[in-house]
Amino acid sequence: MSASAFQRCIHPHCAATVDLGDTSFQCPKCGGLLDVAYDWNRLPVPKSLKHFESKWANRNNPLDFSGVWRFRELFPFAADDQILTIGEGQTLCQKADAVGQFAGMKPGCLYLQYEGMNPSGSFKDNGMTAAFTHALSVGARRAACASTGNTSASLAIYCAASQQMRAVIFIGSGKISYGKLSQALEHGALTLQIAGDFDDALRRVQEVSKQLGIYLVNSINPFRLEGQKSIMFRMLEALNWEVPDWVVVPGGNLGNTSAFGNAFIQLLELGLITKAPRIAVINAAGADTFYQLYEKNGVRWNGGAPDGRKIGVYMKYLDDADKRADTLASAIEINRPVNLPKALRALDRCGGVVREVTDGEMLDAKAKIGAGGLGCEPASATTVAAVLKLVREGVIDPGERVVCILTAHLLKDPTATVAYHSSDPKMFEEILGKRGVRRASYANKAVQVPNQLDAIVQAIEVYA
Ligand SMILES: *Cc1c(COP(=O)(O)O)cnc(C)c1O
Ligand SMILES: [Zn+2]
Numbered sequence: 001m002s003a004s005a006f007q008r009c010i011h012p013h014c015a016a017t018v019d020l021g022d023t024s025f026q027c028p029k030c031g032g033l034l035d036v037a038y039d040w041n042r043l044p045v046p047k048s049l050k051h052f053e054s055k056w057a058n059r060n061n062p063l064d065f066s067g068v069w070r071f072r073e074l075f076p077f078a079a080d081d082q083i084l085t086i087g088e089g090q091t092l093c094q095k096a097d098a099v100g101q102f103a104g105m106k107p108g109c110l111y112l113q114y115e116g117m118n119p120s121g122s123f124k125d126n127g128m129t130a131a132f133t134h135a136l137s138v139g140a141r142r143a144a145c146a147s148t149g150n151t152s153a154s155l156a157i158y159c160a161a162s163q164q165m166r167a168v169i170f171i172g173s174g175k176i177s178y179g180k181l182s183q184a185l186e187h188g189a190l191t192l193q194i195a196g197d198f199d200d201a202l203r204r205v206q207e208v209s210k211q212l213g214i215y216l217v218n219s220i221n222p223f224r225l226e227g228q229k230s231i232m233f234r235m236l237e238a239l240n241w242e243v244p245d246w247v248v249v250p251g252g253n254l255g256n257t258s259a260f261g262n263a264f265i266q267l268l269e270l271g272l273i274t275k276a277p278r279i280a281v282i283n284a285a286g287a288d289t290f291y292q293l294y295e296k297n298g299v300r301w302n303g304g305a306p307d308g309r310k311i312g313v314y315m316k317y318l319d320d321a322d323k324r325a326d327t328l329a330s331a332i333e334i335n336r337p338v339n340l341p342k343a344l345r346a347l348d349r350c351g352g353v354v355r356e357v358t359d360g361e362m363l364d365a366k367a368k369i370g371a372g373g374l375g376c377e378p379a380s381a382t383t384v385a386a387v388l389k390l391v392r393e394g395v396i397d398p399g400e401r402v403v404c405i406l407t408a409h410l411l412k413d414p415t416a417t418v419a420y421h422s423s424d425p426k427m428f429e430e431i432l433g434k435r436g437v438r439r440a441s442y443a444n445k446a447v448q449v450p451n452q453l454d455a456i457v458q459a460i461e462v463y464a
Contacts, residue, residue, distance in 0.1 A: 005077040007222060008037040010342060012304040020077060021138045024210075025220050033342055035262065036077055036222045040270065046073055049241045049272050052233070067091060068126050068230040074266065075130070075226040082137045086161045088125040089230055091117045093238035093403060099372040102365070103384055104391035106398045111244070112384075113235050114374050116409030120183060122331075122377075123231060123256065123407045124154035130227025131217045132158045135165065140215035144168040144208070146201035147218075148252070148330050149180030150408055155217055156187035168214060170194055170201040177330060177377075177413035197324055199336050219255030220338050228259035229266070235403055236273075244277050245400035248383040250407055251281040251290050251354070252332035254343035261346020277403075279352040280390060281343065282382040284327035286435075288356040289314065289335050290343065295355075301348035306341055328359045328416050328435050331379035331408065353395060357385040360437040363420050367442035370417075375410025421445060 007018040009027035016029040017037070025034055046052070055070035063069040063080060067089020072078075093113040100110030115123035128151070135143050143165055145151045152169040159167035167189035171181070173196070184191050194201045202218065209216045217224065236243065249256050257279065264276035283291045293299040297310050317323070318335055325335040337343065346352065357365075359378070365388065366381030383404035390396040410417065419431035423445040432440070449459045 004039045004042040006037055006039075007034040009033075010035050010304070010345065023138055023140070023215055025216065025222060033220065033339065034222045036075065036226050038076065043076055044073065045270055046272070049233075049236060049267075052237065062087070066129070067234055068129055068227050071230045071233045074233065075229060077223065077226065078133045078137055083129075083133045084136060084158065084162055085129055086119050086125075086158065088118050088129050089234065091115050091231075091234060093235050096369075096372050096374070099369055099384055102368040103387040104398055105387065105396075105402060109399060109401055110387065111239070111401070111403040112369065112372075112374055112406050113231070113238075113403055114376075114406045115231065116374075116376055116380075116406060116412075120150070120154045120157045121179075121409035121412055122150040122154065123228065123405070124150045125157075126231055127219070127224030127226075127228040127255065127259070128154040128158050128217065131221050131224040132162065132165075134221075134223040135215040135217070136162065138215070140165060142166045142168055142212075143215040143217050144170065144205050145217045146170040146198065146205040147176075147180075148172075148198050148333060149176045150331055150412065151218065152189065152191070153180050153183035153187075156184045156189035159189065160187040166190065168192065170205045170208075172197040172201050177415060179412040179414065198334055199325070202336075202338070218338065219253045219258075225255055225259040225262060225339075225342075228256055229263035231256070231405065232260050232263040239401075239403075241273075242401075243273055243275055244403045246280055246396060246402040247277050248280045248282065248387055248402060248404045250329070250332050250379045250382045250405070251283050251343070252287075252334045252337065252379070254281070254290060254337040254339040256405065256407070257281050257346050258339045258342035261342070261349055265346075265349050276350045279347060279350040280386060280396075281347070281352060281354045282386040283354065283356040284329045284332050284362065284379070284382060285356045285358045286327035287325035287329075287333050287335055289318070290337055290340070291354045291356040293340070294344070294347065295353075299344065301341070301344040304345075306344050311340070326435070328432070328437075329362060329377075329379035329382060330413065331377060332382070353390070355386045355389055357382050357389065358437075359432070359435050360439070361385040361388075363416065363432070363437060364441050366417070367420065367440070367444070369406065370410065371442065371444075374406060376406040377408045377410060377412045378416050380406040380408055423448070
């Protein structure tokens with residue numbers, strides 16, 4: 001199988017190829033990022049996407065049951081017996097009219113894809129199962145990542161499930177929620193708390209992995225992105241293979257953005273769809289490098305040669321001003337997105353836009369998503385907050401079909417949620433006010449009642 005799948009530099013003018021089993025994840029010629037690529041002349045191509053429809057019903061085969069691997073013919077880099085699945089990707093893409101109404105959409109037009117339903121509670125499992133499978137195939141014994149939390153939780157759970165690999169996790173100090181940290185610890189990962197932020201941790205994990213030959217599962221790893229393509233395949237399946245007008249996704253390291261772009265580029269090339277959706281990538285205002293570069297500085301893919309000077313100037317400004325990413329949405333609190341060039345390519349092919357939302361806007365949207373019946377963490381809610389904006393701007397038409405990706409579960413990061421709904425002004429100020437959040441427009445405050453039957457009955461009659 002190995003000859004029909006390989007790695008290839010993303011820059012068309014370079015296009016250097018690398019062996020499938022190589023784990024440096026960097027182009028040896030130009031230092032660029034790599035894609036996993038396939039020789040489709042030597043591989044079976046499904047005739048239509050309907051081919052995948054009934055696979056999940058084959059529950060006896062864990063690979064067909066997995067919401068990732070049942071699409072494995074679209075990322076055929078591993079033999080079936082090398083694949084490690086823990087049942088990831090059983091997620092929902094469903095209509096959400098109440099949330100749609102909040103965002104200014106017409107009924108039947110807004111969909112939420114709830115990736116919080118994954119085994120570790122975030123979309124990261126879609127990619128981790130693929131990276132992990134690659135790691136096993138090259139005989140790795142240790143796997144490492146730097147993480148704002150969800151990647152480490154996912155790595156930890158796959159290492160524990162494999163019973164043959166050790167997870168090494170780098171986190172910035174004080175920047176990880178208890179929900180996510182508890183997963184890393186509980187699943188037995190070696191957890192290194194670096195005195196620095198996420199960008200520091202990412203730099204270190206790359207150095208250390210090189211020195212010790214540890215398998216790296218950060219989103220620079222192209223195999224993760226192969227698995228994350230399945231998020232879009234499931235979305236299309238839920239929409240009866242009709243391509244929506246928009247996919248809206250939070251942007252951190254821009255792995256999802258890149259993977260989604262790759263999914264649509266591939267489906268177009270294979271003739272399995274006839275148009276790509278537009279992609280809207282949403283930054284938090286406190287970590288908005290992609291927004292600044294794409295919307296304010298006009299940086300584009302430019303046929304594989306993005307304007308390195310403009311990017312360099314902006315990165316230097318971040319350094320010189322010692323500007324640190326700062327948002328309640330810890331999952332996207334990233335100022336140096338690793339997959340920037342791949343994301344530019346995705347937006348080029350899909351006609352993308354980038355927007356930023358404040359922490360206050362995202363928390364209001366999050367409360368509305370919760371009231372609509374799906375619990376997500378702050379980063380996920382940037383999507384709905386941005387749809388509201390894009391509709392007001394006239395970029396999204398209220399009658400278009402829009403899918404927002406809810407990247408992780410509410411219980412990942414309960415602190416912001418409790419503070420938002422809190423009736424304690426000190427707690428609100430401590431956690432939210434300090435970050436510039438002025439009010440919680442949709443707070444559902446707990447009601448204080450004396451320990452008396454009459455008072456309790458009266459409170460219920462008044463409030464419910
Ligand atoms: C990792 C993560 C993101 C950011 O995804 P990227 O692929 O890095 O852009 C967004 N939301 C949540 C909950 C995450 O865990
Ligand atoms: Zn190259």
